[in-house]
Amino acid sequence: VDLGRLGETGFLDELVRRHAGVMPPPPLGPGDDASVLGALLLTADALIEDEHFRSREPASLIGRKALSVNLSDIAAMGGTPRAFLSCIGLPPRTPSSFVRELTDGIAAVAAEHRVAWIGGDTVRSDLGIVIAITVVGERGRSLLLRSGARPGDGIYVTGPLGAPAAGRALLDRGWKPARRDATPPGRRRAAAAARRRNAELMRSQLDPAPRIAAGRFLASARLASAAIDLSDGLSLDLHRLCRASGAGAMIVAESIPISQATRSFARENRVDPLRLALDGGEDYELLFTVPSRAERRLSRWPLRDGTGPLLIGRVLPRAAGILIEDASGRRRSLRPAGYDAFRRRGSRATR
C-alpha cells in the first residue's frame, strides 16, 4: 500500500483514528477548515514548489497566494485572521530578489487584512521552495462549520468558479501574467482581448481573494448553517460538506456561476466550462448553506467586494445522494472529482 492509493482524505482519517485517546482530544479536530482552541482559530497550509506553484511565476504572487489560501480557511470558519507564522525553505542559490519579492507579497496581503507577521523559521531546502504558513484568527459571533447543513437549506457560493483552473492551464503552457504583444498589426484587437482575458484568468489562479468579509458577515448575522472554502473544487468540497453534515445535495448545473472569461477560454480550448467549475479547484470562494427561513435575509448582502450570495442548489436528505441536474432536467450523481493531493486521478479538467 502506498500513499498514492490511500489518498489524502483517507490519510487524515487514519491518522485521527489511530491517535484518538493517545493525546488530549482536539477541541474540534481535523476535518474543518481551521481548528478551534478556546477563542482562537488556527490553520496551517503548505505550498510546495512544482505542486502548488512554479518558481518561474512572479515571486510576489507566490507570496500573496501562500498567505491568502490560509486566510481563506479562517474566512470559511467565519473568523477574523489576526497573526501568522511562516516556515520558508529555500535552496541556497535562491536570488535575493526572489526572496524580497516573495516576502513583499506575503507582507502586502498581511497589510491588506491587518494580520501581524509574528514569527517563523527560515531553513535551507535543497529540494526546492517550500512555504508553510500558520494563521491564528479570532472566532466570530458564531462558528461556521462544515457539519450544520440540513435538508431544505439553500446551497450558495460567493462568486464565479472555474477561472483559476483555466489560469493554471495557461500558466502551464508558458503564458506569462503580463505578456508582451508580439502579434501582427491586423490581428491586434482580437489578440489584445484574448490577452486581457488570459491575464484575468491567470490572476485568479495566482492571486485569489480570501473571502474574509463574507465569512464574517455570515457568522455575525448567523445566516449560514454550514460553510467550507472551495480549495479543491466544488464537486469534492460539496461532498466534504455533505459528509460532515450527514446530508445529500442537489445542485443545478445552469445556476453554477462561470465568468465570461472562463467560458471563452473553455470554448477556445474545447473543454467543458462546467468541468472547470466543478473539478478545477483553487477557487477560494466560500460554499455555504442557509436555512430556507433565513434565505430572504441574504438580499441584504452588505459587501461591495465582488461577492454575493449565488444560489446553486439545495441540501437533501443523505439517502438522496449528491446530485447534479443538467439543462434538460436530468439528474445524475455528482462525482467528487476535484483535487486530491495524492491521487491525481487525472481529474483536473484541463490536464
Add this chain to the structure above:
Amino acid sequence: VDLGRLGETGFLDELVRRHAGVMPPPPLGPGDDASVLGALLLTADALIEDEHFRSREPASLIGRKALSVNLSDIAAMGGTPRAFLSCIGLPPRTPSSFVRELTDGIAAVAAEHRVAWIGGDTVRSDLGIVIAITVVGERGRSLLLRSGARPGDGIYVTGPLGAPAAGRALLDRGWKPARRDATPPGRRRAAAAARRRNAELMRSQLDPAPRIAAGRFLASARLASAAIDLSDGLSLDLHRLCRASGAGAMIVAESIPISQATRSFARENRVDPLRLALDGGEDYELLFTVPSRAERRLSRWPLRDGTGPLLIGRVLPRAAGILIEDASGRRRSLRPAGYDAFRRRGSRATR
C-alpha cells in the same frame, strides 16, 4: 547577492526591517524562540529531508524530533506547550508504513508532553519529505527572553553538549541506530562497548529531549534573566543571547559539560571534543543566565529528568566581547561558528 551570502540571521533581520510599519507590529517579534500573542506562545519550525534528517533514518524518530524541536522553543520561553498543527509534504510513493511510523512518533511525543494534535495539512511533495510544525503554548509565570542577561549573571546549561553532533557524524557514515554485531569473537567486548556508545550518541541526535520542565521551573521561580535553546551550537546561540541582551560573556572551556561517550568518540576520531560542544549544534539543552544574587537558589533544582544547572561562564559588559578561557587561563574571542542554515561555512566540527 544570493541567500548563501546573506545568511539566515541577516535574512530574518532584513525581513523585519523591510516590513516594519506595513503590518500591525508583532507583539514581541522574530528573534526570540517563540512569539508572544496575548497569553499564548507560538513557534514554527520546518524539517526538510536531507537537510534535517535522512529518509533512511527510523521514521518514528524523525516524527519524534520534528515535534520535540518545536517543544524546545516553547521550553526556552518558560512556557507549557498545549497544542500543535502539522504541515506534512510527502512524495506520492512514500510507503504507508513510513507514514504510520512518522505519525506514531509525532503522537508519542505529543502524548508524553500532553499536547493536542489539533490539525494541519497533508500535501503531495515530489521534492521530498517536508515536515513543518507549529506549536501553541501557554506563558509561564514569567517570560524567558533572550534579552535579559546583565553583566555579572552566571551562564548555565541544562546538560552536556556535543553528543548530537557526534551522532550525526555516525549516521552520515551509515551507522544504524540499532546495529547488528558482525565482530569476530576475540574483539566482541570492546566492540559491544563501542556499539553502546554509538547508540547513545545517535539517540541524542535522533531523539532530543525538549527541556520543558527546566524552562517551566526557571520561569516560575523567576530565576533566569535570559534563556535560549541550543539548536545551532553553543558558540552561535551564546552570541545570539548576548546580542539580544546587549552584553558580552566569558565561558570557561574546562567547565563545558561533555559526556564520556562524546569524549571517547572524539578521541577515536581525532576531533576536538570542545569543538563538538561549541559548534556541533542540535543539543536542545537550555542556555540560560541567572543574576548572581539568585544563583544560590539554583541548588534547589527540583527536577529528576537528567537536567541540572551547570555553570559555564559569566556575563560581561558588551565591550568585553564574547570570550572563551582555555585550560591554561588564556582568553580568546569565541567565534560564532555554529550552524547557519544558509552559510554552511564548513563549521560543523565533524564535517
